[in-house]
Amino acid sequence: MHIGVLEDDLDQQAFIEQCLLTAEHQVSLFSRSSELRRATQQHTFDLLIIDWRLPDSDGMDVVAHLRQHDSWHGPILFITASQGEDDVVKALERGADDFLAKPLRPSELIARVSALGRRSGYATSRPAPACPEIFTLHTDEHYISVAGDAIDLTEREYRLATLFFSKMGELITRAHLLELVGH
Known part of the structure; x- marks a missing residue:
């Protein structure tokens, strides 16, 4: 999965990145909420991890x-040093899908990311989708080629194509499609 991480503490950011890279996720790091918000308009993320205390805003407000x-429909994992029940409830009510208290434990972080991914339709060790022979999916580089010629696709178009190839012969509702890929 491609995961956006909003965390201003560089040590914590590096720790989260290492955990996610070890689990073979693609990671984009942000220190300011304005950077993350701009990135969500330009790139496609499968999941966001957002810290509460930020230099330019409050993570719950983000x-x-x-x-x-x-119109962000993907899963959000909220992280913070606070473990109070009121804070957990507030984060979930504001739109977080899960909550994780610091200090983060690597195995629990990966397990929660995997669980959120499963709920959103992403398998953590999903094999490359099967597709007709004329098409080749280059999953590491995120592009598709037809008869050996690379096709210029946006990240969202690439995700749609891989989704359709992975669900060949299956019906996908519009609501499920929007949930998986976003608007």
Whole structure:
């Protein structure tokens, strides 16, 4: 999965990145909420991990804004040093799908990311989708070629194509499609 991480503490950021890379995820790191919000408009992420305390805003406000104004439909894992029940409830009510208290434990972080991925339709060790022989999916580089010629696709178009190839012969509802790929 491609995961966007909003965390201003560089040590914590590096720790999260290492955990996610070890689990073979693609990671994009952000220190400021404005950077993440801009990136969600330009790139496709499968999941976001957002810290509460940020230099330019409150992580809960970021989650609420992503849900209410930016039409973000993907899963959000909220992380913070606070473990109070009220804080957990507030994060979930604001739009987080899961909550993880610091200090983060690598195995639990990966397990929660995997669980959110499964709920969103992504398998953590999904084999490359089967597709007709004329098409070749280059999953590491995120592109598709037809009869050996690379096709210029946006990240969203690539995700749609791989989704369709992985679900050949299956019906996909519009709602499920929007949930998996976003608007």
